[in-house]
Amino acid sequence: MLVPDxxxxxxxxxxxxxxxxxxxxxxxxxxxxxxVQISGLIAFSGGSANALATASTHVDRLDRIDIVAGTTPPxxxxxxxxxxxxxxxxxxxAQFVLRSLFRGQSWLTAHLDPAFVVDQYTTGDSAESVxxxxxxxxxxxxxxxxxxxxxxxVAELSNVGKNWRIDFKQxxxxxxxxxGEDDTNVPLEDxxxxxxxxxxxxxxxxxxxxxxxxxxxxxxxSWRRINELVAxxxxxxxxxxTD
Numbered sequence: 001m002l003v004p005d006x007x008x009x010x011x012x013x014x015x016x017x018x019x020x021x022x023x024x025x026x027x028x029x030x031x032x033x034x035x036v037q038i039s040g041l042i043a044f045s046g047g048s049a050n051a052l053a054t055a056s057t058h059v060d061r062l063d064r065i066d067i068v069a070g071t072t073p074p075x076x077x078x079x080x081x082x083x084x085x086x087x088x089x090x091x092x093x094a095q096f097v098l099r100s101l102f103r104g105q106s107w108l109t110a111h112l113d114p115a116f117v118v119d120q121y122t123t124g125d126s127a128e129s130v131x132x133x134x135x136x137x138x139x140x141x142x143x144x145x146x147x148x149x150x151x152x153x154v155a156e157l158s159n160v161g162k163n164w165r166i167d168f169k170q171x172x173x174x175x176x177x178x179x180g181e182d183d184t185n186v187p188l189e190d191x192x193x194x195x196x197x198x199x200x201x202x203x204x205x206x207x208x209x210x211x212x213x214x215x216x217x218x219x220x221x222s223w224r225r226i227n228e229l230v231a232x233x234x235x236x237x238x239x240x241x242t243d
Contacts, residue, residue, distance in 0.1 A: 002039075004030045006050065008152020009145045016151050020159045020166070023050035024058035031061055040064040046071045049160050055171045065175045069183060072190040073164045081185055088161030091154050098157070102150040106143060114139040168197040180206045 006026065007015035015022070027050075031039055041062055043051035048070025055062055074080070074088075090098045109117050114135035130138075146153070175198050179191045188205070195201045 002030060002034055002036070005145070006047075006152055006156070008149045008155060011148065012152070014149050014151040014155075016155050018155060018159075020049045020053045020164050021057060022053075024054040024056075024061075026050075027054045028058050028061060037061070038063050040066065042066045042068065043070060044068045046156055046160055048072075049156075049164055049166075052168070052171060052175075053164070053166050055173055055175070056166050056168070059170070059173060062173055064173060065171075066178065067175065068178045069180065069186065070177065070191065070194075071160055071186055072194045073166075074161055075163070076193045077186075077190050079187055079190075084185065087157050091157035092161060095154050095158070098154050099150040102146055102153060106146040106150075109139060109142055117142050168194075169199060172199055175201045177201065177203045178206065179203070 004026070005012040006023075007013060007018060027041070031037070038061060041051050041054065041064070043065065045068075048067045051065050051067060051070075055065055087098070090101075114132075117139050118130050118135050175195075177191055177195055179186070179188055181188050192203070195203055
């Protein structure tokens with residue numbers, strides 16, 4: 001399994017003027033470097049735009065997409081939460097402010113308990129259900145993502161708030177959505193609207209007993225389901241490799 005840092009995250013160099021449609025070039029380069037001709041692609045949250053863009057421009061490199069708690073295009077999103085409007089708006093009009101906010105958030109994360117970052121993605125009692133070792137991993141991943149640059153997150157927030165310029169009808173490979181029914185960051189109705197634009201799609205809904213800010217219903221607060229998800233996806237890859 002390859003898990004690359006997108007431009008401007010972790011150890012990847014910034015590419016501040018990139019567009020969503022440039023995502024395919026990144027995936028193409030990563031696969032070439034690994035000696036992989038065709039692969040499946042798993043995208044989480046805002047990564048959905050990158051995955052769908054890659055499928056529309058580099059369809060010859062992919063044979064399946066799985067989108068977990070994926071963001072939807074702005075022309076689909078009828079009830080964008082205020083925090084999302086603030087982030088995408090600031091990323092477009094005041095990037096320095098947003099980079100400073102991320103820098104401060106990283107400093108606090110480094111000096112506080114892992115619960116600080118976990119609490120940003122969960123509500124109610126759901127944060128208490130996150131095992132300590134998982135919370136430590138979440139903290140470490142967050143710090144690694146912002147250790148060198150903040151421009152990656154700023155660029156992507158700006159891009160997802162604009163027209164994605166993706167021709168969804170060109171995406172004819174299998175695309176599977178995994179989404180929590182109580183996701184308040186990306187409403188389930190918006191995901192179903194995006195799904196309907198794709199010619200070859202399927203869908204799995206996760207039910208939860210708590211309301212989450214985002215479908216960390218599928219990941220943090222129900223971390224075992226990620227193992228189940230990967231267990232379902234990987235056999236498809238293994239079967240392809242043995243054909």
